[in-house]
Amino acid sequence: MIPFQPYSFAAPTTEETDYFDYFYDEPGSEPGTLNIEPTAKPSRIILIDYDENDAIRKVDMTPNALLPYLGKNSISWMDVQGLGSEDVLREVGDIFDLHPLLLEDIVNVPQRPKLDEYQDKLMFIAHMVRRHEEEDGFVTEQVSFILGKNYLVTFQEEELEDCFDIVRERIRNNQGKVRQQKVDYLAYLLLDSLIDGYFPILEHYEERIEDLEEKILATPERKLMQEIYSIRRELLALRRLLWPLRNVLNLMIRDDSDLLTQEVQIYFRDCYDHVIQLLDILEAYRELASSLMDVYMSAVGNKMNEIMKFLTVFTAIFNPLTFIVGVYGMNFENMPELQTRWGYYIVWVVMLFIAVTMILIFWKKGWFKTTYSLDEK
Template identity: 40%
Template sequence: MARLFKKRYHRPGTAPGTLAAHAGREGAAQATAILYDARKTRSLPLRHPKALPVPTLGEQLWIHFQGTPDPRQLDELGSHFGLHPLALEDVANTGQRPKLDPYEENLFVVLGMPELVNGELHIVDINLFLGADFVISICEGATDPFAEVRKRLENGGGRLRQRGADFLLYALIDTIVDHAYPVLEALGETIEALEIELLERPHRDMLGKLHTIKRELILLRRQLWPARDLIAQLMRADLAFLQSETHSYLRDTHDHAVQIIDLIESYRDITASLIDVYLSSMSHRLNDIMRVLTVITTIFMPLTLIAGIYGMNFVANEHSWWAMPEIRTPYGYPVVLLAMVAIAVGMLALFRRYGWLK
């Protein structure tokens, strides 16, 4: 089940911009660096940021961390590229809300990328830094989501090599947003299967599945709704490091985010409707059961009354006006049984006539 809240944070009262190691995270990041221009790309070892060559005119540098860097790596990155301490703190404390923080020397972007792991929804935290000639991407997950972007960059196709670092930032953001499509496709197929199953043979397990999907849709909405606003902020003309030519491509990514949010809202409405249908079907089924039990009880009420009267076993008293004459009747027992059967059949016929058995 997807967790609605997952965040690592410092102890309350810690000074802003403090970098601290978290259990199980230190040393987990694998770093790669690519220096490229319009003609070629070059992969570089990343032992220390100071050892990287300074991009010349027309060159762009892309540094990617797979996993959360430890405090030492973050401190070295911040010192070399002029990254703000508060932005580095947000990198260390994952689970941030998608946001855009513009600083004097760079832009800082936080996004959450949805993915399905063994059928469960997970949100991967991704942090992006944009400078004049560099992009730094930090992805918390174990799988690199930007492998296709790296392949495009190395093959030299498209516009990635022809444009600046801001276009690479757009390509990374577009990849993150588009990762929601296969997740929503899987959720849509699950919802459709549950809808068919609900109409044909509803069962108790369906309610838990529907609530799980509802929680996952809430989690997706919480991540992608602010992501849409973030992309709209990136299209502002007053932001540094972003060229006006990139705004058109960001507008396309914004359209994707709007479309994804529309799908999420539609799936939420369908899921809520399916929950109502399930509860209604269970209530209708309970009503059917209660109707059958009520009919059986109603039929047996007069039979029970007759059996109770004739089960009182008083001694026959010929001199009393109130003595039960049927006690000495030779065929009293079968006559009473036939009368009881006739009453039951008559009541069933009456219920059927008034439509109470439907």
């Protein structure tokens, strides 16, 4: 048996991330056309077949090798990793009798999360999220589920590790009751793992918002405003993924299909509650991110007020000194002070006395105490 690998991801660069990209067909294209991306990974099929007594895992399966498992009483999970091999995908579609429009939604990514029922199969689409390894933000991957009588087919964009490893471990080690349940329970476990993957992402945004708020209060630089817009945009993209998923789960817990038992529909209600919780947290963070702009503008205003206060105090000190210098700079002949031997020094003493007195008065009134701190970097 091939060992299960630890959770790992490779993250694309920010330039490759488009949070608001949905696939659309070219005008006039034939329905069911598969558009394979040139950068799509080659398709690789991994099979996990299990019952109460045993579980096997096979990799690099061919589509025809899956046929014997369709008629078995055991539960079969066929995981297709990579959407770059059109021949393999069409063979899988023929074996499982997938409607051309259904296969089109699976291959032409990304699609909006949705639920469709085709004859004796149930198809639903969700999006798995993960953080960038080296940058802020997140990346998404579409995961499509085909639920049959005794089988579950999943389609992923990448052939790398995913958030389903914990489910694979449960199957392999016979933990919990997954091997005693039907295939709809397996679909629940996978979808629940996918939804739980959103919580670490939102925790990261909480940390980013708190850190950004501290930076804004310390040094309201222009680049921080750009980061505020980035956070708001990314949170909006997360909402765009979760809101339709909420509708999908709402339909699943009310579906009267024979593929979803009432017992498992109760578990899907738990997934629905998790999505509602995620949306509540998300809306709170969106409001915090929006308020950061007000904090930024207030911080900039406070900084400007401190600068204006300093200039005002500076001007107030030098105004009487400028007046004295201006008086004795007039070109009149009958100015008695100009003939005084110590007049120059007297004027200096008077000017210094006025300046020091005003500084002491301003200091006592607290006008030199700043209400805005600038952290040096």
